[in-house]
Amino acid sequence: MKLIIAIFLGVLGIYCAVGVLFGFYFIFFGAEKIDPFMKETKKGVRLLLFPGIVATWPFLIKNVVNPKTK
Amino acid sequence: MGLNYQFVLWNKHKKMYDKIIVLSMLLYLILFAVVTLVFNSETSIETLILRAFGSLAIVLLHIILVIGPLSRLNTNFLPILYNRRHLGVSMFITALIHGGFALIQFHALGNTNVFYSLFTSNLDYNSFTNFPFQVLGFFALLILFAMASTSHDFFLKNLSPTVWKRLHMLVYLAYALIIGHVFLGAFQQETSPFTIGFLSVGFIVVGSLHLISSFREAKIDKSIIDKDAQGWLKVCTIDEIDDDRAKIFTVQNERIAVFKYDGKLSAVHNVCKHQGGPLGEGKIIDGCITCPWHGYQYLPHNGQSPPPFTEKVATYELKLLENIIYINPKAFEEGTEVEPTQIQKT
Ligand code: HEM
Ligand code: FES
Numbered sequence: 086m087k088l089i090i091a092i093f094l095g096v097l098g099i100y101c102a103v104g105v106l107f108g109f110y111f112i113f114f115g116a117e118k119i120d121p122f123m124k125e126t127k128k129g130v131r132l133l134l135f136p137g138i139v140a141t142w143p144f145l146i147k148n149v150v151n152p153k154t155k
Numbered sequence: 156m157g158l159n160y161q162f163v164l165w166n167k168h169k170k171m172y173d174k175i176i177v178l179s180m181l182l183y184l185i186l187f188a189v190v191t192l193v194f195n196s197e198t199s200i201e202t203l204i205l206r207a208f209g210s211l212a213i214v215l216l217h218i219i220l221v222i223g224p225l226s227r228l229n230t231n232f233l234p235i236l237y238n239r240r241h242l243g244v245s246m247f248i249t250a251l252i253h254g255g256f257a258l259i260q261f262h263a264l265g266n267t268n269v270f271y272s273l274f275t276s277n278l279d280y281n282s283f284t285n286f287p288f289q290v291l292g293f294f295a296l297l298i299l300f301a302m303a304s305t306s307h308d309f310f311l312k313n314l315s316p317t318v319w320k321r322l323h324m325l326v327y328l329a330y331a332l333i334i335g336h337v338f339l340g341a342f343q344q345e346t347s348p349f350t351i352g353f354l355s356v357g358f359i360v361v362g363s364l365h366l367i368s369s370f371r372e373a374k375i376d377k378s379i380i381d382k383d384a385q386g387w388l389k390v391c392t393i394d395e396i397d398d399d400r401a402k403i404f405t406v407q408n409e410r411i412a413v414f415k416y417d418g419k420l421s422a423v424h425n426v427c428k429h430q431g432g433p434l435g436e437g438k439i440i441d442g443c444i445t446c447p448w449h450g451y452q453y454l455p456h457n458g459q460s461p462p463p464f465t466e467k468v469a470t471y472e473l474k475l476l477e478n479i480i481y482i483n484p485k486a487f488e489e490g491t492e493v494e495p496t497q498i499q500k501t
Contacts, residue, residue: 090274097270120313130309137304141322144314 104139107146111138119148172238176245183211191347201260208253210350213333215246217357220330224368236448240306247303254296257289288339295332298325311430320431334358387474387481393420393498394478401444403435406484410435411471413480414444414455419495421455422471422482434468457492475499 107115112131116123123131138145187207191198219242226232262272270293277287302323311319334354341351382388388406390413396402401412403425410425412435423444425435432448439445443452443461453460458468467490472483475496487493 086278086280087275090271094268094270094274120309123309130307134307134309136300137307137310140301140304141310141314144318148313 101139104142107142108135108138111135111145115149119145169238169241172235173241176238176242180211180215180245180249183214184208187211201256204256205253205260206347206350208249208256209337210347210353212246212250212253213337213350213354213357215242215249216330216333217353217361219243219246220326220361221364224364227368228364228371244303244306247299250296250299254292257292261289284339284342286335286339288336288343291332291336291339295329295336298329298332302326302329308429316431330361383481387483390480390482392478393475393480396420399439401435401437403433404482406482409486411482412444413473413482414439415498416442416455418498419455420473420475420480420498421493421495422473423453423455423458424469424471424486424489426468427451428466428468456495457490459490 111119112135116126116131184207187210188203191203191206219239222232222236222239222242226236258269258273262269262276265272267275273289273293274287277285277289279285279287302325305314305319305322314322337350337354388404390404391402393415396413396415399414399416401414403410403412405411410433411422412425412433413420413422414435416439423434425433427434427446427448429446429449429451432446432451434444434446434453437445437447439455440452442454444455445452451460451466452464453466453468456470458470460466469486469489470491470493471486472493473496474481474483475498480496
């Protein structure tokens with residue numbers, strides 16, 4: 086059981102760490118690639134979105150690879 | 156609706172609701188402390204904080220869970236529905252204070268990692284009654300975090316509405332986990348009878364409201380509609396629709412809103428592009444169908460949001476025969492222009 090717990094917490098930790106890295110990338114560079122509307126949005130909004138980016142980065146990362154044109 | 160995102164969509168009403176939420180939460184915490192200290196003056200301040208915030212979180216969660224069905228049963232509850240997001244975030248913060256405090260209090264003082272300690276301080280994972288209840292609370296808190304942190308419209312759009320909706324449906328899983336957390340907690344150490352009582356009654360109320368409202372919906376969906384020779388469906392007479400309002404019909408499993416305005420009739424798909432709000436429960440304002448949930452607008456004759464916005468809903472063709480409205484069940488592409496049906500003055 087302790088092994089399962091250690092693995093689970095390790096995976097959760099890595100997920101969050103990648104999320105935080107991606108979150109910083111989002112704040113400083115990636116926001117407009119993910120969503121063109123972010124260009125005209127106040128910078129402060131990015132901080133508000135930060136926790137959600139950490140939580141859901143696997144769903145957002147594909148938009149950076151293939152940015153929406155619209 | 157917009158070409159950029161706002162920090163929070165606040166307006167005068169929402170600010171008022173938010174003030175009411177914050178004041179009620181404070182009032183609850185104070186009352187909880189006073190009542191606890193009167194009845195059980197030996198309660199330590201740590202236990203008090205833990206219980207006050209834990210129980211406030213479940214009270215808020217219940218309010219959130221009943222707003223949906225209540226506003227379907229009675230439209231007077233709609234304004235609270237619009238404000239549900241802020242309630243959700245408040246609930247998460249309350250639960251976070253409770254969980255964070257418990258982690259610090261029970262798990263941060265040793266030299267093992269806080270989370271490792273949370274998961275291993277009680278290893279009775281095979282037991283039912285002695286199952287580590289704090290772990291259940293932890294998973295619930297993870298779900299609440301994912302929901303609260305993605306409540307902004309940015310995520311609705313960029314996660315896609317389907318993913319977002321699925322994520323937010325997890326609230327029911329969180330609810331189940333929290334019920335387990337509180338009941339097992341009560342079993343393993345004494346919990347205030349108030350919390351247990353509230354949770355039991357709350358469960359019955361939440362469950363029955365959901366049942367009643369889905370039963371009602373099912374009844375609307377079954378409404379039988381006659382066909383004419385060309386396969387057009389008879390929906391209702393003109394007088395059954397009020398001016399600048401709509402009636403909603405279910406046609407081949409799609410809900411369609413038929414609007415009456417300026418002596419004309421138009422029909423669009425009932426589902427708002429923003430968060431799926433029921434357009435047919437909205438009104439025509441400034442010539443536009445206005446969603447009752449957050450005010451997205453669509454032109455009735457083509458289902459398009461007025462420029463510069465780009466949302467589009469599907470449109471439908473109507474015809475009138477002796478005051479009876481018929482609808483062609485085949486939807487047009489989203490945003491297709493359809494000549495509104497003129498109502499002859501008699
Ligand atoms: C990391 C997550 C969590 C931890 C470590 C945790 C820990 C605890 C502990 C130790 C207790 C027993 C308190 C006592 O009676 O002495 C408790 C009770 C409780 N928890 Fe949590 N919890 C967590 C998450 C949550 C969440 C997310 C909710 C609800 C939204 C919640 C709601 C409650 C309630 C209602 C009680 C009973 C309070 C009472 O005794 O009246 N907890 N929790
Ligand atoms: S659902 Fe938000 S405006 Fe329609």
